Each structure stands twice: as structure tokens, then as C-alpha cells.
Amino acid sequence: MTAGAEGAGRDPGLQPERTRLAWRRTTLSAAVATVLALKAALHGGPSAASVLAGAVCCALWLAFLGIAHSRVRALTTTPRPPTLAPRQATAAVLCAGALAVCAVVLVLQ
Amino acid sequence: MSDFVRNIRLWFAPERVREEGGTPDYRFSLANERTFLAWLRTALALIGGGFAVDQFLPDLRWAWRVGLALALLAAGVLCSLRAVNHWVRCERAMRRGEDLPASRFPVLLSLVVAVVAVAMVVVVLVGWEG
Numbered sequence: 001m002t003a004g005a006e007g008a009g010r011d012p013g014l015q016p017e018r019t020r021l022a023w024r025r026t027t028l029s030a031a032v033a034t035v036l037a038l039k040a041a042l043h044g045g046p047s048a049a050s051v052l053a054g055a056v057c058c059a060l061w062l063a064f065l066g067i068a069h070s071r072v073r074a075l076t077t078t079p080r081p082p083t084l085a086p087r088q089a090t091a092a093v094l095c096a097g098a099l100a101v102c103a104v105v106l107v108l109q
Numbered sequence: 110m111s112d113f114v115r116n117i118r119l120w121f122a123p124e125r126v127r128e129e130g131g132t133p134d135y136r137f138s139l140a141n142e143r144t145f146l147a148w149l150r151t152a153l154a155l156i157g158g159g160f161a162v163d164q165f166l167p168d169l170r171w172a173w174r175v176g177l178a179l180a181l182l183a184a185g186v187l188c189s190l191r192a193v194n195h196w197v198r199c200e201r202a203m204r205r206g207e208d209l210p211a212s213r214f215p216v217l218l219s220l221v222v223a224v225v226a227v228a229m230v231v232v233v234l235v236g237w238e239g
Contacts, residue, residue: 015139022146029153036160043164083138083200089145089193090120096149096189100156100182107163107178 016075023068034061040106050109053102064095119197130204141199148192155185173232184221
């Protein structure tokens with residue numbers, strides 16, 4: 001997985017690896033929030049609105065996973081990884097924000 | 110305020126960040142990215158906390174439960190927006206060779222979390238009595 005980085009001499013500070021793991025941790029945090037959202041959606045007799053909100057949460061997690069995966073690929077295949085694109089950062093933040101909107105819908109159910 | 114609007118434009122336009130100054134050492138950019146991700150995790154944890162308050166404190170009165178959950182969710186949204194804004198500001202400061210921006214947000218967030226925590230303690234104690 002790190003063949004590209006090794007080919008150009010490993011960064012002694014392991015910066016790309018640490019950044020890759022940070023993306024993984026963040027994806028895991030998003031997964032925990034999504035699981036809590038699903039629990040809230042299915043709790044006490046699911047209604048149409050709560051099932052929809054739960055499905056949107058799953059889709060948001062998949063979107064976040066996609067962003068993280070493309071970034072991880074960029075980090076592991078290039079020896080000098082390019083800077084994170086603001087578009088990716090904004091997309092990741094919008095996933096978190098939309099998750100919070102779904103949470104509001106579920107809490108007010 | 111106009112500075113904030115300009116930052117928002119930068120969120121969506123990677124090429125405009127690259128226009129300014131020189132490219133910093135990629136390790137600095139990666140460190141900035143990890144800081145951004147740490148703040149994003151904090152935001153996700155706050156959102157998860159909002160769900161948890163709603164789910165795991167069912168004995169609370171509705172208004173308190175929903176109020177606390179909404180406060181945590183709002184803090185999560187604020188935290189994630191601030192994460193991307195601070196990341197853009199740091200990235201631009203590094204490209205221009207300026208000092209990194211100072212921020213009062215960590216203090217603000219810790220005060221909010223402390224107030225919510227104290228409110229939780231009070232509410233749980235009072236809620237169990239009543």
C-alpha cells in the first residue's frame with residue numbers, strides 16, 4: 001500500500017502515514033455517529049421521516065468514506081502528497097453538518 | 110465580516126488558495142490537515158453526544174433532553190464550520206509566510222462544553238428526584 005512512498009525514500013516523520021490514519025480515525029468517528037443515528041431512527045417504532053433520516057445518515061457516511069478514501073489514495077501513492085483541496089475539506093465538513101441536520105430531525109421526532 | 114466571506118469563497122476554490130504566495134513544505138500542510146481532521150472528529154463527537162443525550166437519558170423532561178441535544182448538535186455544526194475556516198486561514202498564512210492565526214474558539218468551545226456538562230449533572234440529579 002505504501003510502495004510509492006517507499007520508492008522515493010520514506011519520510012522519517014511518517015507524515016503521510018499519520019495523516020492517513022487521521023482520516024481513518026475521523027471515518028471511524030463518523031461511523032459511530034451514524035450508528036447512534038440509526039439507533040435513534042429505529043428507536044420506539046420507526047416512522048417514515050426517521051427512516052428517511054437514518055438512510056440519509058448512511059448515505060452521508062458513505063460520502064465521507066469516499067472522500068477519505070480518495071485522500072488516502074493520494075497520500076499513499078504519491079511520494080510528496082499534494083495539499084488537501086479545499087473542496088474536499090468543505091465536502092467533509094458538509095457531511096458532518098448534514099449529519100447534524102438529520103440529528104435535529106431525529107431528536108425532534 | 111468581509112474577511113469571513115472571502116474565506117468562505119476559498120473553501121470551494123482550491124486554485125485560489127494556490128494563487129497566493131509559495132507552496133509550503135508538504136509536511137506543514139499535512140500537519141495542518143491533521144489538525145483539521147482532529148477538529149472534525151471533535152465536531153462528530155459533539156454530534157454523537159447530541160444523539161447520546163437524546164437516546165440514553167429518557168427519564169429527563171422533554172424540554173431539557175431536546176434542549177441539551179440541540180445545544181450539543183449546534184456546537185458540533187459550529188465546530189465543523191470553524192474547522193474548515195481555520196484550516197483555510199492557516200494554509201493561506203503558511204503560503205504567505207505570515208504568523209498562524211490566533212483563535213479564541215478553543216476557549217469558547219471548552220466553556221460551552223463545561224456549561225453543558227454542569228447542566229447535565231444538575232439535570233440528571235434533579236431529573237431522578239422528580
